[in-house]
Amino acid sequence: MDFPFIQTAVEAVRTQTPLVHCITNYVTVNDCANALIAAGASPIMSDEPADVEDITSICGGLVLNIGTLNQRSIEGMHRAGNRAAELGHAIVLDPVGAGASALRTQTASDLLDELPVRVVRGNMSEIKALAGSAASTRGVDVNPDDVVTDANLVASGRAAQALAAKTGAVIAITGAIDVVADAQRAFAIRNGSPLLGKITGSGCMLSCLVAAYATALPDDALEAAVSAVASMGWAGEVAAARMQPLDGNGSFRTYLLDALYNLTGTELREHARVEPIDLGEGR
Amino acid sequence: MDFPFIQTAVEAVRTQTPLVHCITNYVTVNDCANALIAAGASPIMSDEPADVEDITSICGGLVLNIGTLNQRSIEGMHRAGNRAAELGHAIVLDPVGAGASALRTQTASDLLDELPVRVVRGNMSEIKALAGSAASTRGVDVNPDDVVTDANLVASGRAAQALAAKTGAVIAITGAIDVVADAQRAFAIRNGSPLLGKITGSGCMLSCLVAAYATALPDDALEAAVSAVASMGWAGEVAAARMQPLDGNGSFRTYLLDALYNLTGTELREHARVEPIDLGEGR
Amino acid sequence: MDFPFIQTAVEAVRTQTPLVHCITNYVTVNDCANALIAAGASPIMSDEPADVEDITSICGGLVLNIGTLNQRSIEGMHRAGNRAAELGHAIVLDPVGAGASALRTQTASDLLDELPVRVVRGNMSEIKALAGSAASTRGVDVNPDDVVTDANLVASGRAAQALAAKTGAVIAITGAIDVVADAQRAFAIRNGSPLLGKITGSGCMLSCLVAAYATALPDDALEAAVSAVASMGWAGEVAAARMQPLDGNGSFRTYLLDALYNLTGTELREHARVEPIDLGEGR
Numbered sequence: 001m002d003f004p005f006i007q008t009a010v011e012a013v014r015t016q017t018p019l020v021h022c023i024t025n026y027v028t029v030n031d032c033a034n035a036l037i038a039a040g041a042s043p044i045m046s047d048e049p050a051d052v053e054d055i056t057s058i059c060g061g062l063v064l065n066i067g068t069l070n071q072r073s074i075e076g077m078h079r080a081g082n083r084a085a086e087l088g089h090a091i092v093l094d095p096v097g098a099g100a101s102a103l104r105t106q107t108a109s110d111l112l113d114e115l116p117v118r119v120v121r122g123n124m125s126e127i128k129a130l131a132g133s134a135a136s137t138r139g140v141d142v143n144p145d146d147v148v149t150d151a152n153l154v155a156s157g158r159a160a161q162a163l164a165a166k167t168g169a170v171i172a173i174t175g176a177i178d179v180v181a182d183a184q185r186a187f188a189i190r191n192g193s194p195l196l197g198k199i200t201g202s203g204c205m206l207s208c209l210v211a212a213y214a215t216a217l218p219d220d221a222l223e224a225a226v227s228a229v230a231s232m233g234w235a236g237e238v239a240a241a242r243m244q245p246l247d248g249n250g251s252f253r254t255y256l257l258d259a260l261y262n263l264t265g266t267e268l269r270e271h272a273r274v275e276p277i278d279l280g281e282g283r
Numbered sequence: 284m285d286f287p288f289i290q291t292a293v294e295a296v297r298t299q300t301p302l303v304h305c306i307t308n309y310v311t312v313n314d315c316a317n318a319l320i321a322a323g324a325s326p327i328m329s330d331e332p333a334d335v336e337d338i339t340s341i342c343g344g345l346v347l348n349i350g351t352l353n354q355r356s357i358e359g360m361h362r363a364g365n366r367a368a369e370l371g372h373a374i375v376l377d378p379v380g381a382g383a384s385a386l387r388t389q390t391a392s393d394l395l396d397e398l399p400v401r402v403v404r405g406n407m408s409e410i411k412a413l414a415g416s417a418a419s420t421r422g423v424d425v426n427p428d429d430v431v432t433d434a435n436l437v438a439s440g441r442a443a444q445a446l447a448a449k450t451g452a453v454i455a456i457t458g459a460i461d462v463v464a465d466a467q468r469a470f471a472i473r474n475g476s477p478l479l480g481k482i483t484g485s486g487c488m489l490s491c492l493v494a495a496y497a498t499a500l501p502d503d504a505l506e507a508a509v510s511a512v513a514s515m516g517w518a519g520e521v522a523a524a525r526m527q528p529l530d531g532n533g534s535f536r537t538y539l540l541d542a543l544y545n546l547t548g549t550e551l552r553e554h555a556r557v558e559p560i561d562l563g564e565g566r
Numbered sequence: 567m568d569f570p571f572i573q574t575a576v577e578a579v580r581t582q583t584p585l586v587h588c589i590t591n592y593v594t595v596n597d598c599a600n601a602l603i604a605a606g607a608s609p610i611m612s613d614e615p616a617d618v619e620d621i622t623s624i625c626g627g628l629v630l631n632i633g634t635l636n637q638r639s640i641e642g643m644h645r646a647g648n649r650a651a652e653l654g655h656a657i658v659l660d661p662v663g664a665g666a667s668a669l670r671t672q673t674a675s676d677l678l679d680e681l682p683v684r685v686v687r688g689n690m691s692e693i694k695a696l697a698g699s700a701a702s703t704r705g706v707d708v709n710p711d712d713v714v715t716d717a718n719l720v721a722s723g724r725a726a727q728a729l730a731a732k733t734g735a736v737i738a739i740t741g742a743i744d745v746v747a748d749a750q751r752a753f754a755i756r757n758g759s760p761l762l763g764k765i766t767g768s769g770c771m772l773s774c775l776v777a778a779y780a781t782a783l784p785d786d787a788l789e790a791a792v793s794a795v796a797s798m799g800w801a802g803e804v805a806a807a808r809m810q811p812l813d814g815n816g817s818f819r820t821y822l823l824d825a826l827y828n829l830t831g832t833e834l835r836e837h838a839r840v841e842p843i844d845l846g847e848g849r
Contacts, residue, residue: 069617070613097621100620100624101621104617139585139608140609140610200599248824248825248826248827249824250604250819250820250822251823
């Protein structure tokens, strides 16, 4: 199907250069910054509680990523989040490892309860943990039992929609098939490459891109999230197509940033494999 | 013009392998370490107040970069800075985001007041914020109104010189045209590539290189800073020349480190586009 | 010589996908994560004391790397280490910069005293500092006086063995020639490339790989460490062989991850240059 909003979204980020404040983990932060620049946005990182309110005030979007959280950065997330909420900024929550520790599950839940989060981006295990299910996250990876497949696609869409209805946030569940839903609509995105799971940071980068897209498209967080998810998936395909026999995840990481850098709106509109999910009459 | 000191500087770093203690942000720290190694120097990172005095004591230079500053690292910067000052080490200040938050502006100003900073390296918005002007930093990027051009080159040189005279530090303002000045002399450097602005960390890496150069050339911080600025600019040109159609900022980042790694003194002396700025009679 | 255990070790990591909890420095953490994924393992980073016990509980191995240590992460290391010890996990200590500061030497010694560390991986200066010798670490690099050579290979093996006997840990000393020993046996590994010293993080990545291997081979930490050390050395050779004239340490870093990613058990068994060290009758 053809969704013109995808082209609009890509081009809006490149035209507007949204500033995105990232409170994110130190593992993948460099890739997050370069991915934002590649997409046409501008990153700023700050997690010190005494610094974050000023920094977030000059931005348009905020990413709260709880990988490598600590007591200081948790306080920073709350302070930045509240300031961003006052200013109507697009807030994206990435609940890295929710379900893997009590602190992570609690922190993600607290942030989601307290703040008007516009998009939550995680794998199915993390989303289940946030939804209060008895999730069993395998570290920062999805539990194999939680993988989204064609067989459970409608159920996955319903799970996303239920959490969206409860929280008011768009829910983006990424994996082999991605599911993005708000309380009314749900989409599946079938772009991507298994190589995205062979580098660290593809999820973190995507959460930052979602924030850039949601900042540039303030009136439709669902379309923003769908477009950002498709952009990462398609960039993964472009990067995978460049792989040579001696290449591995080092080269793939480079190619992925390159693909995000060269991505155009018409290209993504043409190659995005986005479809609505019919959640059935009972909804 | 031909400046033999540029060749001397490149070769001095490669010969001496200066140890540089970096208290720097976690966004670009890996690139900073690899850039220092590429140039022939050796990096050490430490920000814990109880660790920094020992670490800086075995080094020759110190970089204080306030990106992702926090209360602990601020204390670490002061303690390391005072120890480095006692030992006569080359201290370089990178006021990342000064003007974007009160904490950053204050921290950078405090460090500059307290320590015998040898070189300050920032964009024009950050330097204006340090100089007490009503700067309006766009996050960690320069405000478009502050870009150095041929039209404002003399005024930019004077601004750098005024801050140099006030603080005793060499002031290096980097952008499309770079301006480096002490209280007596000012230079413009016209090397570089717009791609340097399409990766995170080109400024942070440069500040570390400035520290390596200033450590290897203890008697002339101005020549050290000019040489380091030219090295990053020329490396950017070499990297840009390698770009292929599918390449983006991922590949550019790799090529930039490669270019720094292969840089020789004779090469930089030949390709550096350095010129004195005539600041006029009134000075 | 042919050591079938090397093939077994490589394949065990790829088959088991061990989860490795890393408390490591923010300089090289991204490379550590990608190196673990490249080898077939799965990384999790967490240093907050309130988070580390939960995180380490779902893992099989733990890396304690004291580069960029701070008071919070030191507490995190002790708490994670004690929990990992209760669970019988493979604990690897990387004493980055031991000998360069009192805090680093003390922290590494404390961890080694308190915890049932399975493998210590460092350069000779760091190992000497841990052994209580009057070591003089050159920052995070080995002191030139401490380089392992053919001339001092037996003495180096004895030094490793003595520390192994005292602590119960396998001691892996890496450099131009690598030495790995427990209280009974010692091996030299002659794989590698000088380019491994031209990027930051080759040591940190190796420590993480040692943890992955030791987790996958819980019954023989010596064979695990020898195999992991050989894997990094051989990957360095493969990466070095890909270097083109314009390439530098940026490209080498990418090629190294690629080589780890594509490494197979039969390949490493064929190319590993491992030999027992005869420590003589007096032992």
